[in-house]
Amino acid sequence: MHLYPQGVSVRPGIGSCFIGVTGDITALGVGAYIESGHRASASGDRAFDNNSANNWESESPGTTASYIGWNWSAGEDDCRAIVRRWSIQQAYNASNGTKLASTAVLEVSDDLVDWTVVDTRALNTSFGEGAGPVQTFDVAVPVLARAARLRPTALTGGGSIPVWVVAEAQFIENIV
Ligand SMILES: [Ca+2]
Numbered sequence: 001m002h003l004y005p006q007g008v009s010v011r012p013g014i015g016s017c018f019i020g021v022t023g024d025i026t027a028l029g030v031g032a033y034i035e036s037g038h039r040a041s042a043s044g045d046r047a048f049d050n051n052s053a054n055n056w057e058s059e060s061p062g063t064t065a066s067y068i069g070w071n072w073s074a075g076e077d078d079c080r081a082i083v084r085r086w087s088i089q090q091a092y093n094a095s096n097g098t099k100l101a102s103t104a105v106l107e108v109s110d111d112l113v114d115w116t117v118v119d120t121r122a123l124n125t126s127f128g129e130g131a132g133p134v135q136t137f138d139v140a141v142p143v144l145a146r147a148a149r150l151r152p153t154a155l156t157g158g159g160s161i162p163v164w165v166v167a168e169a170q171f172i173e174n175i176v
């Protein structure tokens with residue numbers, strides 16, 4: 001007979017990584033970034049380099065299929081994570097030199113083919129030059145998965161074709 005101590009958190013699922021990590025679980029040496037594409041000199045690593053002074057910029061033109069994310073099962077890694085919280089900094093729909101509002105969708109996947117929407121948030125784009133605020137959101141019903149990504153629900157543009165710009169993205173496992 002085994003007795004289990006009270007108050008010990010038992011995670012659902014098998015192969016969950018980052019147990020006990022309450023912060024950012026991107027760029028911890030496990031997995032790799034994923035992206036739909038990028039403009040020249042604005043590759044996906046820029047969304048995860050903890051430097052808000054540089055940005056990932058989607059392929060041009062960007063679409064609602066444009067995304068930036070993280071795969072915890074890339075290469076020889078085989079991890080799954082529960083993204084309970086995520087943050088984004090300085091994300092906007094860029095068009096013709098203007099920062100337009102955007103809405104981000106958080107999706108997770110176990111096979112990087114079928115994606116499930118787990119959160120949708122309108123982003124604050126009312127900032128001027130320089131780094132915008134870090135916006136952090138909780139996921140109401142977190143799902144264990146191998147990968148997570150963020151993409152815009154719409155991209156609009158005036159005089160030039162739109163791109164989606166993200167200075168920093170973080171996927172956070174929070175057991176609190
Ligand atoms: Ca980070």
Ligand SMILES: [Ca+2]
Pocket residue numbers: 046047048049050051052053054055056167168
């Ligand atoms: Ca950056």
